[in-house]
Amino acid sequence: GGILDRLKLDRSGLRLETPVVHAVNGVSFKINRAEIMALVGESGCGKSTVAKTIARIYQPTAGEVRIEGQDVASFGFSDLLPVRAKMQMIFQDPYASLNPRQRVRDIVAEPLLEQTKTANERAEVPARIEQLLTRVGLNTEHAGRYPHQFSGGQRQRIGIARALSVTPGLIIADEPVSALDVSIQAQILNLMKDLRDEFGLAYLFISHDLSVVHHIADWVGVMYLGFMVENAPRDVLFARPRHPYTRALLSAAPSIKTKRDIEEIVLSGEVPSALDLPSGCPFRTRCPFAWDRCAQQRPHMQDVGDGQTVACHLIDEPERDSI
């Protein structure tokens, strides 16, 4: 079975005193063991909301998250220990996500100590920390140092060691390399892939950067305004993007452009507010193909073969697919 057996979010989001922000709608996918699923889209598209809802940082208002068959919502907020052992998060900004007053060994040990119950288990923690630091490519002699004594890439390695400490099945990584230099990005992505191979880890990888997604993902889900508009195996998506929004994103990504021969779609207009969704298709205010039907009917995800699903009326009316 899948590590993330089922995720189904309908009108879920973070409820603050003010209205629901970054609502997500009808987002549904599954991640298998040893698979890397990327969510891609512009900022505000709801990809971080999905990540935080799975991690139970946000409480879904409707929908379902199942990890290894277990409904995450069945754990109360005060009793999230079993959930934390199954999934861990890595954040965009290792500068902000590591406690500056904690030594690296304590940072890495924290989730592990949360899970240990006996004195024997606790006694094994220091050796385990050494092993983890070595595995992510850090010098164990630096375990007594503080986060500010490390570079950005090293800090992300610390975050990865910390996430790995409880041997989770799923790691949720929200823009884990976007604060790093491009040369360092590749090192961190390769480390994450190696760890996937070694431990059968699954990742939910959130990114706005298509070349990063192309490098790491097995599956790619494209999000727009809180909706998933396309979901496909990586190679299928990059070779044959079907949704106009995916095609626009790809035509604006020069580094991976050479791989296909897709038309130029340049987006005009602003992303509408998620609190004031367009009728019908959420993308219609920026879509060069939009016609009446797009304002009247919300397109639902349709299977177009090879594992690709697309939410666009052009699938039913392909004769309209030319600018």
Ligand code: SF4
């Ligand atoms: Fe564009 Fe219509 Fe497809 Fe939406 S449903 S992406 S508006 S063609």
Ligand code: MG
């Ligand atoms: Mg975000």
